[in-house]
Amino acid sequence: MAGRLIYLIGPSGSGKDSLLEAARGPLAERGCRIVRRVITRSAEAVGEAAQGVSPAQFAALQAEGGFALSWQANGLSYGIPRQIDDWLAAGDDVLVNGSRGHLAQTRARYPTLLVVLLTVDQAVLRQRLLARGRESVAEIDARLARNAQFRDSLQAAPGVFLLDNSGPLAHTVARLLDCLEEGHSACA
Ligand SMILES: Nc1ncnc2c1ncn2[C@@H]1O[C@H](COP(=O)(O)OP(=O)(O)O)[C@@H](O)[C@H]1O
Numbered sequence: 001m002a003g004r005l006i007y008l009i010g011p012s013g014s015g016k017d018s019l020l021e022a023a024r025g026p027l028a029e030r031g032c033r034i035v036r037r038v039i040t041r042s043a044e045a046v047g048e049a050a051q052g053v054s055p056a057q058f059a060a061l062q063a064e065g066g067f068a069l070s071w072q073a074n075g076l077s078y079g080i081p082r083q084i085d086d087w088l089a090a091g092d093d094v095l096v097n098g099s100r101g102h103l104a105q106t107r108a109r110y111p112t113l114l115v116v117l118l119t120v121d122q123a124v125l126r127q128r129l130l131a132r133g134r135e136s137v138a139e140i141d142a143r144l145a146r147n148a149q150f151r152d153s154l155q156a157a158p159g160v161f162l163l164d165n166s167g168p169l170a171h172t173v174a175r176l177l178d179c180l181e182e183g184h185s186a187c188a
């Protein structure tokens, strides 16, 4: 039986990367893979969760069909390696750090996907982005404005599992694992 694509989305700074890192071990124990993204971000700003490439390298990978999914946002290009289709076909679940802006296209390609929307209060979000210190204040403001565009429509959308990350990360990890194990209606 084919595995399930779990599409984790949420505003920049909501904690997607932190959640993936914290849940990496328990997810692996449950046979769920986490794919490493390809991003046109400098190598020092990416880690285990992503591979940094130049725009030319990204274009070459895309041209040779290397991506199952790809999108542009925040001035960067993001690619999800095509390898996920082999994993899914082999019956493994695959968790992807995705894009809200690319949700419709992802749903078209993977109709049975589980969408997990990470939410955080906007004021907390701003504090977390400032504390993370990866972007300039102008870039942070642009991310917050982008979040405001998506927030209301996505939080009310059917088939989207809302996962609040305003509290301790350990709670969010536990809730994610519950969702995957219990077959919440949005997880079915
Ligand atoms: N539950 C949490 N409580 C406190 N800080 C958090 C929590 N989750 C994430 N953070 C912090 O918020 C910042 C943004 O998290 P990050 O994982 O980089 O978000 P994203 O990948 O969604 O942009 C990081 O500095 C991270 O340490």
Ligand SMILES: O=P(O)(O)OC[C@H]1O[C@H](OP(=O)(O)OP(=O)(O)O)[C@H](O)[C@@H]1O
Binding pocket: 009, 010, 011, 012, 013, 014, 016, 017, 039, 073, 074, 078, 097, 098, 099, 100, 101, 102, 146
């Ligand atoms: O359409 P959106 O939902 O806004 O998403 C756009 C991109 O921004 C996030 O990545 P990014 O590398 O910027 O992660 P960050 O959240 O850590 O900044 C997200 O994972 C998407 O790749």
